[in-house]
Amino acid sequence: xxxxxxxxxxxxxxxxxxxxxxxxxxxxxxxxxxxxxxxxxxxxxxxxxxxxxxxxxxxxxxxxxxxxxxxxxxxxxxxxxxxxxxxxxxxxxxxxxxxxxxxxxxxxxxxxxxxxxxxxxxxxxxxxxxxxxxxxxxxxxxxxxxxxxxxxxxxxxxxxxxxxxxxxxxxxxxxxxxxxxxxxxxxxxxxxxxxxxxxxxxxxxxxxxxxxxxxxxxxxxxxxxxxxxxxxxxxxxxxxxxxxxxxxxxxxxxxxxxxxxx
Numbered sequence: 509x510x511x512x513x514x515x516x517x518x519x520x521x522x523x524x525x526x527x528x529x530x531x532x533x534x535x536x537x538x539x540x541x542x543x544x545x546x547x548x549x550x551x552x553x554x555x556x557x558x559x560x561x562x563x564x565x566x567x568x569x570x571x572x573x574x575x576x577x578x579x580x581x582x583x584x585x586x587x588x589x590x591x592x593x594x595x596x597x598x599x600x601x602x603x604x605x606x607x608x609x610x611x612x613x614x615x616x617x618x619x620x621x622x623x624x625x626x627x628x629x630x631x632x633x634x635x636x637x638x639x640x641x642x643x644x645x646x647x648x649x650x651x652x653x654x655x656x657x658x659x660x661x662x663x664x665x666x667x668x669x670x671x672x673x674x675x676x677x678x679x680x681x682x683x684x685x686x687x688x689x690x691x692x693x694x695x696x697x698x699x700x701x702x703x704x705x706x707x708x709x710x711x712x713x714x715x716x717x718x719x720x721x722x723x724x725x726x727x728x729x730x731x732x733x734x735x736x737x738x739x740x741x742x743x744x745x746x747x748x749x750x751x752x753x754x755x756x757x758x759x760x761x762x763x764x765x766x767x768x769x770x
Contacts (some may be wrong), residue, residue, distance in 0.1 A: 514529045540572055540587050549650040557645045558583055565662045569576045575662065582655035584641060584662075586626075588619050590649050602697065602718040620648045626717035626748060627651055629694070633716065636691035639684055640713045656705050656712050661705035666741075671706065674747035680711040681738055682757045689759040694719045695727040699734035701741050728764040731755070734758070 543547070552558055558576040565573045571588040605616075609620040623646050630643040630653060642654040656663045663669075671677050681704075688694050696703070697718050705712040720727055732755065739749040 540567075542590065542591070542644055544590065545587060545649060546648045551647050552585075552645060552650060552652055555645065555647075556767075558585060561585055565677045576652070579738055582657070582659070583644065583653045584653050586623075586651040586653065588649040588651075590616055590619055599697070599718065601720060601724070601730075603768075605724075608708075622625040622717055623649050623651050627653075629719050632692050632694070633688060633713065636687050638687045638692060638713060639710055640716065656707050656714075663705040663712065665702055666704040666706045666711070667701035671745055673709070674742055674745040675768035676709060677711070677745070678747055678749060678754075679744055680709075682754070684711050684713055685734070686758040688713065688719075689722055689731070689762060693722050695722050695724070695731045695763060696734055697726075700737040722763045723765055725765055731758075731760060731763050735760075 550562065553560075556578075558578050560577055562575045562577060562582075565575055565584065567573075569589075571586060574585045574587065576583045576585045577639075606618060606621055606625060609625065610618070627643045627646040633640040634642055641656060644652040644654070646652065666677075678682055685696070685699070688696060696713065696716060697720055698715065699713070703713070703715045705714055720730070722731075732751070735751050735754050736756070739751045739754055742749045
């Protein structure tokens with residue numbers, strides 16, 4: 509049975525829904541688009557990186573990703589929150605790498621350096637043939653990159669995707685992670701079905717800022733964890749995977765500090 513308010517007050521209900529949507533949008537704008545971020549977006553617009561930001565794709569505690577337009581194409585804009593709490597969630601090894609690469613120590617400067625690092629790593633992955641978003645530009649805490657998806661929407665994260673062929677997924681993971689390890693010389697460090705998109709039957713690696721060199725002391729353990737995440741996921745899809753075989757297939761033998769000659 510329909511509710512009375514749905515029948516008697518349809519216009520009032522529509523206005524209420526509109527106000528609630530506006531309230532959510534205002535809250536989102538307040539959370540991400542502070543004065544400094546607005547200036548950063550404006551600079552990227554003036555430099556021809558984007559024309560306008562359309563709507564959010566995903567938001568989290570560290571930042572959010574928004575769809576943007578550039579001419580007749582879409583782009584993705586990643587905005588990191590400029591707050592002390594952002595870096596409290598980062599693993600120590602990632603912060604150590606960032607501080608080693610950058611002379612800044614304040615939180616704002618580290619966030620800008622983190623954004624620049626993700627842009628650099630995305631470029632390094634693309635040069636190695638890894639399927640990852642193309643980086644177009646960055647400024648302060650804002651990164652512009654390739655939009656993975658269609659006019660109908662963004663590509664789903666692997667954990668939410670419909671995978672018809674688990675074997676094809678396994679082959680894609682071996683290919684992309686293998687290129688990251690062998691050709692780019694990097695270990696993702698936080699790879700899971702949440703940090704991979706599934707688009708046109710291909711795996712697309714995202715959220716790469718915390719990646720470390722494959723000869724880093726922490727790299728072997730991190731790669732094993734990444735592989736274990738996907739072995740479990742593939743098992744749930746009906747494709748049993750031996751983690752050790754998976755590890756060898758992506759070049760696990762190359763990961764870790766160089767062994768001393770005997």
